[in-house]
Amino acid sequence: MPRSDQPFAVVDIGSNTVKLYVFVCDSFGEPALVFHHADTVRVGHRIAASGRISDDRAARLVETLQHMEREARAKGANRLFAIATEAFRQAANAADVQRDIHDRTGWQVDIISGDDETQLTFDAAQSFIVVNGSATVIADIGGASTEVVVVSDQGSLTAAGSVKLGSGSLFDEHIGASPPPLGAMATARRHSIERLRQARLLPRFTDHLLLPGGTGHFLHELLTILDSSAVLDRHGLSVLNNWLSSKRAEETAELLGIQVQRARVLPAGLAIVEALFAELRPGEARAIPSGIGLGLARRICRIDGAKQPCDRREPEVGNDCANHWQRICVSNSIDK
Helix, strand or coil, rough: CCCCCCEEEEECCCEEEEEEEEECCCCCCEEEEEEHHHECCCCCCCHHHHCCEEEEEEEHHHHHHHHHHHHHHHCCEEEEEEEEHHHHCCCHHHHHHHHHHHHHCCCCCCCCHHHHHHHHHHHHHHHHHHCCCCEEEEEEEECCCEEEEEECCCCCCCEEEECCCCCCHHHHHHHHHCCEEEEEHHHHHHHHHHHHHCCCCCCCCCCCCEEEEHHHHHHHHHHHHHCCCCCCCHHHHHHCCCCCCCHHHHHHHHHCCCCHHHHHCCHHHHHHHHHHHHHHCCEEEEECCHHHHHHHHHHHHHHCCCCCCCCCHHHHHHHHHHHHHHHHHHCCCCCC
């Protein structure tokens, strides 16, 4: 049986936001959320230009992880799992920051590949996938990359990949101010369309566009505040564009109750969603409460429920990925 009484902590170090989750495995072998906390550190700030995580962002990350470790342990979690994504994949000094985190906190950060991140996105969104009609497209918009997963109307994965297109990097390169300069949103949208086309992952259309992660969540929340009857369709995107293209981040942050730094990059996140609508022509999109942290938690609960820990693997995961997750299990299974 899964170890439902033993909390464990997962940290997702995104290029915009660091997210802490504390889970227990329920009696069905699924993760049940006990605690969640997020902090906008923006480790990916201007990383496309500099090629490194800046010293001040690295220091802020360590402080954030120290605080999150205290929160996790206060909730009874002794097993700590940490994964980092595109900013760490790009940064020339990623190993140095990784080592500093290991030396100064209880987290041992694993820098996952784009393929691993995409697989976790798929794992997390499984219960929201529609298995009739057109294909389902899952687009997890992060700070420096967007994970795209295409699932057939029969539920099988047909295309997946990590696109170097994120709300943080797009903001830094094409918007850069709050409110966005005149024409900046249109430029960001055109750039997003170009990147999505270059990736050659998207189908010609879909009726089912799922947006996990903070971008989808905050856009949905903001739209509900601005127009309670609106949904994430073309009209809803127009309502969001009118607000985000003309308001300062402080106003958006106050409405949503989020950090100003997170609100600053939300216009860029909207530009990516607008690009997805232009390419896929869905009736509407759906924000879903999942992400790679949940995907990893599902893996951990399945491992905990197996008679031979770390031996059971899902058939869609290739050998390299299986070895990767076995390494995570082994390196983090000892209480630190």
